[in-house]
Amino acid sequence: MGIGTPGIILxxxxxxxxxxxxxxxxxxxxxxxxxxxxxxxxxxxxxDSAPQKSESKKIDNSQNELENKRLPE
Known part of the structure; x- marks a missing residue:
């Protein structure tokens, strides 16, 4: 359904x-x-959007690591 040769010539x-x-x-x-x-x-x-996504993943990972390092109560 594209433009054919006659359409381009026209x-x-x-x-x-x-x-x-x-x-x-x-x-x-x-x-x-x-x-x-x-x-x-x-x-x-x-x-520009790619580094923001990777930085948000780094922040999530660092928060998970901090939660895992907490001492049991």
Missing amino acids: LVILALLLFGPNKLPELGRAVGRTFREFKNGARDIME
């Missing part, structure tokens, strides 16, 4: 008619930069 012809051959490379670069920035931002968010 989109290219439509883009040429709307923007002209001189503006099309600039538009492509802008779209590429936008996707690259989005991907980098998503990667940064994923990397």
